[in-house]
Every structure is written in structure tokens, then in C-alpha cells.
Amino acid sequence: MPRITIEPFAHSYECEDAESVLEGALRHNLLLRYGCKHGGCGTCKVRLVDGDVDEHGSSFALTDEDRAEDLILACASVPLEDCVVDVSPTELSEDEFHSGDTSRPYDTVVESVETLTTDIAAVRLRIIGDRMPFVAGQFVNVEIPGSRLVRTFSLANCPADDDRIELIVKLYPDGAFSQFLRSDAVPGTGVRVHGPYGQLKMRLSHRPVLMIAGGSGLAPLLSMLRDCATQGFDRPVTVFFGARTEADLYLVEEITSIGERLRGFAFHPVLSQSWGPDWPGGTGLVTDAIARWSPTLAHDVYLCGPPPMIDAAVPMLTAAGVRPRNIYFDAFTPAAQTVPA
Numbered sequence: 001m002p003r004i005t006i007e008p009f010a011h012s013y014e015c016e017d018a019e020s021v022l023e024g025a026l027r028h029n030l031l032l033r034y035g036c037k038h039g040g041c042g043t044c045k046v047r048l049v050d051g052d053v054d055e056h057g058s059s060f061a062l063t064d065e066d067r068a069e070d071l072i073l074a075c076a077s078v079p080l081e082d083c084v085v086d087v088s089p090t091e092l093s094e095d096e097f098h099s100g101d102t103s104r105p106y107d108t109v110v111e112s113v114e115t116l117t118t119d120i121a122a123v124r125l126r127i128i129g130d131r132m133p134f135v136a137g138q139f140v141n142v143e144i145p146g147s148r149l150v151r152t153f154s155l156a157n158c159p160a161d162d163d164r165i166e167l168i169v170k171l172y173p174d175g176a177f178s179q180f181l182r183s184d185a186v187p188g189t190g191v192r193v194h195g196p197y198g199q200l201k202m203r204l205s206h207r208p209v210l211m212i213a214g215g216s217g218l219a220p221l222l223s224m225l226r227d228c229a230t231q232g233f234d235r236p237v238t239v240f241f242g243a244r245t246e247a248d249l250y251l252v253e254e255i256t257s258i259g260e261r262l263r264g265f266a267f268h269p270v271l272s273q274s275w276g277p278d279w280p281g282g283t284g285l286v287t288d289a290i291a292r293w294s295p296t297l298a299h300d301v302y303l304c305g306p307p308p309m310i311d312a313a314v315p316m317l318t319a320a321g322v323r324p325r326n327i328y329f330d331a332f333t334p335a336a337q338t339v340p341a
């Protein structure tokens with residue numbers, strides 16, 4: 001059986017046949033960071049220092065640059081021989097590694113499902129029992145009641161409100177969770193949630209912050225903004241919010257009111273499809289609007305939204321001079337997934 005050595009902790013464990021690097025670690029009560037477990041979120045990106053792996057399943061969370069830097073997805077990589085894997089890219093501490101997986105299932109009930117636009121809803125769940133501590137930017141996996149399907153959604157609420165879960169969900173005509181929300185999610189309905197996962201979070205630095213949201217991608221950024229307003233954040237924050245039409249923008253009043261509590265706050269809604277003659281905001285693709293605005297080396301950038309938006313924004317940001325290591329994102333990749341073991 002192949003042996004995996006985890007650096008920088010110099011700790012090794014064996015993987016069984018066809019077991020991924022991640023599954024092997026979890027089976028040995030060790031933690032590697034993970035989220036979706038199916039190659040969709042990129043949370044489990046680690047560096048393969050030695051050995052070889054078979055990359056199975058979907059691995060669209062890896063970019064060409066990641067591959068050039070020998071990054072692999074621990075959840076989607078089955079070792080073919082003894083391997084050395086460096087987990088530094090996931091910022092995992094040695095204590096966390098040895099403490100094992102602290103994410104767990106939480107039972108919740110639906111409090112409300114509120115329509116925000118024609119295809120975006122705010123979903124509020126109340127946690128029954130223990131609170132779920134989390135960091136603004138993290139996400140959860142939600143079991144769809146009555147099925148073995150799981151869907152990934154970012155937490156939109158402030159971490160101070162850890163007795164509840166708020167999600168901002170894009171509704172797809174043929175989406176499984178979307179269908180549940182449309183038909184069955186009456187108040188009181190039980191929903192099991194697993195988490196929290198992910199390492200998108202506000203980094204400590206002196207740099208001003210640029211946030212870029214597309215569609216329901218506002219969710220984790222809203223959690224960060226709500227947290228900033230609560231904590232008295234003192235760095236300038238600029239938010240770009242891309243939507244098709246004015247009717248597709250939502251929670252604008254709340255964003256504006258959070259902005260009034262932050263120093264040096266600027267909000268730029270950008271419409272890509274149609275706008276009235278009096279529209280005061282930006283127009284065109286949100287990425288083009290940001291390119292015109294000129295982000296600089298000085299910024300920490302947080303972005304969330306559909307994968308094409310991320311794919312367009314990251315090269316634009318780096319071309320504009322933002323350091324790749326100062327760009328943090330979750331791409332909202334679609335998924336079909338079974339309930340985690």
C-alpha cells in the first residue's frame with residue numbers, strides 16, 4: 001500500500017487501494033483541508049513533492065498554473081506509489097492536522113426562503129443544538145432532504161450569528177436543491193448540513209480590499225462585510241457587484257448601510273445586459289469595469305461567482321498588477337454529489 005508523507009509535518013500514513021490522499025488522511029483521523037470531496041472547490045489543493053498520483057474524477061478546480069506548480073487535489077488524487085505531499089498551500093497548522101476533522105453534521109430547520117430576484121433566493125436555516133462556529137467566507141454542504149444528493153453553498157450570515165445558517169442560492173430550472181426550495185422547503189422542514197469547510201477568509205494585512213461578486217457569489221463576501229461592520233474593520237473596502245439587469249441586483253440597501261459603517265467604502269454595481277437611461281452605476285462585464293477602475297499591487301482581492309467570471313477576472317487582475325498570492329476566490333462550480341460518509 002502506498003505511504004503518504006505529509007510535509008512540513010514529517011508525518012506519514014498508508015492509503016488503501018483506490019483511496020485518495022484525502023480519504024486516507026481522514027481514515028487515520030488526520031485532517032487535510034477539504035470541502036466538496038469531488039474536485040469542485042479547490043480547498044484541498046496541495047503540492048506533490050515526490051511520487052505519482054492518478055487524478056480521478058473531476059479536477060476542474062486546478063488551473064494550468066496550479067498544474068505547472070505541481071499542485072494536485074488531495075480529494076481527487078489516488079497515489080500510484082509512495083508520495084510526499086506538502087500541505088503548506090492550505091495553511092493547515094500541525095495542531096489542526098493532528099486534531100483530525102472537526103467539521104460535522106448539523107441538524108437544522110428551514111426558517112424562511114425569501115425571493116431576492118427571479119432566480120436568487122435567501123435561505124435561512126436555524127441550527128438545532130450546538131452552534132456552528134465558522135469564519136466568514138467558509139461554506140457548507142447541504143443534504144437535499146429525501147435524496148442522497150449534497151450541494152455546496154457559502155455561508156452569508158455573520159459568524160457572530162452562529163446559531164443559524166443563511167445561504168444565497170441561485171435557482172436553476174433543473175437544479176435538485178433549487179427544486180427542493182421551490183416545492184418542499186416550508187418553514188420547519190428538517191435539513192442536514194455538514195461543515196464548515198473552506199479557507200476563503202479575510203487575510204490579515206495592511207492592504208485595501210477589493211471584493212468582486214457575480215450573481216449569488218455575493219454570499220461569502222456579504223458574510224465578510226457583515227463581519228467587518230461588526231468588528232470595526234479599518235481598511236478601505238471596494239465592492240463590485242455584477243448582475244444582468246437592475247432587477248438582478250439584491251440586498252443593495254444592506255450593502256450600502258454596511259458601507260456607512262466602514263472607512264473608505266465604495267460600492268460599484270455593474271449591469272451587463274440592459275440598463276435604463278438614468279442608471280448611475282457601471283455597465284458591461286464586471287471584469288471590464290474593474291479593469292477600467294485599475295486595481296493595483298496594493299489590493300487584496302476576494303472574488304466569488306460563476307467559474308467563467310473567475311476565469312476572466314483572475315488573469316485580468318494579475319495583468320493589472322495584483323499579486324496572484326493576494327487573490328482569493330471560490331468558484332461556484334455546479335455539482336452532483338452523494339452524501340459524505
Ligand SMILES: Cc1cc2nc3c(=O)[nH]c(=O)nc-3n(C[C@H](O)[C@H](O)[C@H](O)COP(=O)(O)OP(=O)(O)OC[C@H]3O[C@@H](n4cnc5c(N)ncnc54)[C@H](O)[C@@H]3O)c2cc1C
Nearest residue numbers: 041152153154169170175176177178216219332333334335
Ligand atoms: C465552494 C463552493 C461554494 C458555493 N457557494 C454557492 C452559493 O453560495 N450560492 C450558490 O448559488 N451556489 C454556490 N455554489 C454552487 C452550487 O453548489 C452549485 O451551483 C450547485 O450545483 C447548485 O445546486 P442545485 O441542486 O440547485 O443545482 P444542480 O442540480 O446541481 O444543477 C445546477 C446546474 O448545473 C447543471 N449540472 C448539474 N450537475 C452537473 C455536473 N456534474 N456538471 C455540469 N453541470 C451540472 C444542471 O443541469 C443545472 O443547470 C458553490 C459551489 C462551490 C464549489
Ligand code: FES
Nearest residue numbers: 035036037042075
Ligand atoms: S475537496 Fe477537493 S476540490 Fe473540493
